[in-house]
Amino acid sequence: MKTIYAAVLIGSISACALSTAVAQTTPPEDPAFKIYRETPTKINDLVHTKLDVRFDYKKRYMYGKEWVTLKPHFYATDSLRLDAQGMDIKNVSIVKAGKNTPLKFTYDSLTINIKLDRVYRNNENYTVYIDYTSKPNELKATGSAAITDAKGLYFINPDGTEKDKPTQIWTQGETQSSSAWFPTIDKPNQKTTDEIIMTVPKKYVTLSNGRLASQKVNADGTRTDTWKMELPHSPYLFMMAVGDFKIIKDTWKGKEVSYYLEPKYAPYAKDIFGFTPEVIDFYSKTLGVDYPWNKYSQIVVRDYVSGAMENTSATLHGEYVQATKRELIDAYFSQGRSTIVHELFHQWFGDYVTAESWSNLTVNESFADFSETLWAEHKYGKDAGDAHIYDDRQNYLSQPELKTKDLVRFHYKDKEDVFDAVTYQKGGSILYMLRNYLGNAAFYKGLNIYLKANALKNGEAHQLRLAMEEASGRDLNWFFNQWYFGAGHPILNITYKWDDATKTQTVYMNQTQDGNAFVLPLAIDVYANGKMDRRQFWVRSKTDSLVFHSATKPSLVNVDGDKMLLTKKTDNKSIDEFTFQYFNAPLFLDRFEAITAAAKQQTNAGARKVIIAALKDKYYELRIKAIKAADMTNDDVRNAAVPVLVSLAQTDENTLVRAAAITALGKLKAAGNSNIFKDALKSQSYAIQGAALTALGLLNPADALALAKTYEKDSEGALTQAILNVYATSGADEQYDYVYKEFSAGQPQTQFNIMKKFADFTGRIKSSEQAQKGIKAIADFGTKYKKYGVAPQIITILAGIKTERAKLNDTASIAAIDKATAELQKAE
Incomplete structure (x- = not known):
């Protein structure tokens, strides 16, 4: 599963932004954390599951008949326990010679406890028939930050009453919600073949x-x-979907590859998903195990409760993945396509070999996360892969509350809590380190051993360790104990000392995190006398140092030369050393670190040299970083940067770079750049158009207001955002409806981006009726995300609107604000 979180970071409203993760803080004394979350005991094993289902769209029911075949796992038994959430159970029978004989059972709305007709041994299969009704909308189920609902079965617009929304049915099984639509042993360490018969319009x-x-x-x-x-x-990997989808078929080695989309997006199916066969081929060759299932389908549905789900041979995506060819112009790897490869890799890691328990979720999700970097570096180059894994590290490191959580986690409050940045981004980063330590050949050989040894069964971290040890011949207990069965990460402070008298260089490495030292194998690159010399060093204690001789003072000592380490690092290099690093060390993170350091010291000639050079860096994200970092109030920087920015704004191959350059030029408010902005409005890129409209708005708000009107009907993404900003800044009552509708219909991130200006607009418009609509929309946002701590910020925003409405003597709006504020102040 690729999770999409809707969370709000606490802080001032101008600093708040939606995050990809939610802090899950629980008091340490919570008794739930004392419970050992063992792998579920197997009493009976699923063998085959046959379902025959029909749907009642009006009642939101599913009528099901099930024939489930099982056998005792080891010990003989005369009973069976099945998970079945919120169902009507009409009949439970044993099936023999085609005849159903009723069995005694009890049902508590969560589990069916069945008394079998006799004792069965583990060499005997038996089949139980169940007639039942699934009632998901009546189920009292709660979701989590990662998976926002747990009904299992979803009826989308079943009555067709919601305009512009299709009627669909789809399922979501992870973690244990499949048992909301069919009785089963709803545990990840069970496996079964299946037959699903659906009767639909x-x-x-x-x-x-x-x-x-x-x-x-x-x-x-x-x-x-x-x-x-x-x-x-x-x-949990079972799935069904029903609706008006267009099917576009592809193929890989004779196997069907298909894409199910709403008719509106069917013409763009190959643009969205068309690289899938190429990814299947790459992963198959890399792992040495061909794609294991008989087909691969990807379907896009409405109102999905997370990001995407790797149902076996049939991945389900949320609607955010649907886009037109034009929208996809600005969609680079990290903007959506990473999810497509993430779910595909799960077909091996998660589906073919499945985590035996949620405690071991890392063998599913850490691999899927790592696969994103694997594909990025293969398809787009090493810089792209390094940039992606760097983002993973920062996602994890930016959440200090996660430092106490093990990767393999046998104690947790709820199984849903394991779906976090430890399992995903930290786990992916750990695999990245392990690959570097072992080398590509041994690492992928280890993955091949793990997959083949556990094919169509379950796996855990120890089996992964054993496979890697078999492949490499190296003991890896130290690595797994530290990274898989331990928590946290090193906090590393690096300092340097050169002794000219003795011609010795000392590198001091001090780990300042609580607890024990991390054992860290490091590559340390020494640049001296015009050449680079790599030294391998093991850090084994919290305070460690490396001393070596050099004929001349090194121009740079580059600790972690491979840039593989998962650490919060303070690297005390001089700006001269960082300047040398940018122009001589080869990796994305070498240049990233140098740009970061240079951005803080742009009065320094070397730092300016880095910033100006980075405007033309070979990797687009670093060009954007340099554009944003350039201090245009510094005459030397501005004089050198403007000609480069003009060129980038007009000719860069990357649309996001062009947009960033236009944005930077726009902030200068130089009338001489207006033609650049007007030409940019002709682009097919929404990002470029949006930046150009915003830039023109800074030059001439009235002209931008008139231009914005002409783009209303053909705008998406950044262009829509720009129109909203122009209207919210300079518009009047006649533009308010457009802003209100876009705000109300926007995704959480879009809403938060425009929140401040939308609030300002709501405060100044003349119409009390319109203002009250805006007040309600803002308050509704606060209510929806109240559990993430956003209420105080929304209350502050509403107070600002109240001040402005008071100037207009709008008592009705003031009353609406007071009522909304009182609701937001109530405890949950």
Whole structure:
């Protein structure tokens, strides 16, 4: 699963932004943390699951018949326990010779406890028939920050009453929500083949795991589709989807690869998903295990409760992945396509070999996270891969509350809590380090051993360690004990001392984190006498040092020359050393660190040299970083940068770089740049157009206001954001409806980006009725995200609006603000 979090970081409203992670802080004395979360005991094993289902769109029910075949795992048993959440259970029978014989059972709305007809041994299969009704909308289930709902089965616009929203049905099984739509042993260490028979209105298409075995048109206007999955997989990976989707088919080595999209987006299916066969081929060759399932489908649905889900052979994506060809112009790897490769890698790590428990989720999600970097460096180059893993590290390191959490976690409050930046981004970063330590050949050989040894079964971190040790011949207990079964990360302070008399260089490495030292194998690159010499060094204590001789003072000592280490680092280099690093050390992070250091010292000639050179860096994200870092109030920087920015704004191959350059030029408010901005408005890139409109707004607000009107009907993304900003800054009542509608319909990040200006606009418009609509929209945002601590900021915003409405004697709006504020102040 790729998680999409809706969280708000606490702080002043101008500094707040939506984050990709939510702080899960729980008092340490919480008794839930004392519970050992063991791997579920196996009493019975699932063997085969057959479902025959129909849907009641009006009631939001699913009527199901199930034939579930099982066998005792080891010990003989005469009982069976199945998870079944919030169902009506009408019949439970044993099936023998085609005849159903009722069984005694009890049901508590969560589990069915069944008394079998006799004692069964582990060499005997038996089949239980269940007639049931699933009622997901009546289920009292709560989600989490990662997966915002847990109903299992979702009816989207079932009555067709929501304009411009399709009618759909889809399922979401992770973590243990499949048992909300069929009785099962809903644990990740169970695996079963399956057959799912769906009867649906014949105008709709269906998708499920495995192959479409048959279709039958019925006399009542329905159609019955039978899907068969003939290899075992875990219950949480079962899926169904029903709706008006267009299917665009592709292929890889004779296997069907298909894309299910809303008709509006079907023409762009290959633009969105068309690189999938190439990724399947790359992962298959890299792992030495061909894609293991008989087909691979990807479907996009509305109102999905997370980012995407790796259901076996049938990944489900949220609607954010749907885009037109024009929207995709600005969608580089990290802007959405990383999710597509993430879910695909799960077909090996997660589906083919599945974590035996949620405590060991790392063998699913850390690998899927790592796969994003793997694809980025293969497809887009090493800089892209290094940039992606750097973002992973920073995502984890920016959440200090995570430093106490182990990667393999046997104590947690709720299983959903394991879906966090430790499991994803930290785990991916750890795999990145492990690959570097072992070398590519040994690392991928280890993955091959792990996959083949545990194929169609379950895995855990120890099995991964053993596979890596078998491949490399190295003991890895130290690595796994430290990174998998321990918490935190090194906080490393690096200082340097050159002794000219003895011609010795000393590098001091001081770990300042609480607890024990981390053992760190490091590459240390020494640049001296016009050449680079790499030294391998092991840090084994909290205070360690390396001393070596050099004929001349090194121009640079580059600790962690491979830039692999997961650490919060303070590297006490001089600006001259960072300048040398930018122009001589080869990696993305070498240059990133140098730009970061130079940005703080632009009165220094070397620092300015770095910033100006980085405007033309070979990697686009570093060009953007340099554009944003350039201090245009410094005459020397501005005089050198403006000609480069003009060139970038007009000709750079990357649309986001062009947009960033236009933004920087716009802030200068130089009339001579207006033609650049006007030409940029002709671009097909929404990012470039948005930057150009914003820049023109800084030059001439009235002209920008008139221009914005002409782009209303054909805008998305950054252009829509720019229109909103122009209207919110300079607009009047006639523009308010557009801003209100876009704010109300926007994603949380869009809403937060425009919040301050939308509030200012709401404060100054003449219409009390319009103002009250805006007040309600802002208050609704506060209510929706109140659990993430945003209420105080929203109350402050509303207070500002109240001050402005008071100047207009708008008592109705003031009353609405007082009421909304009182609601936000209430405890949850």
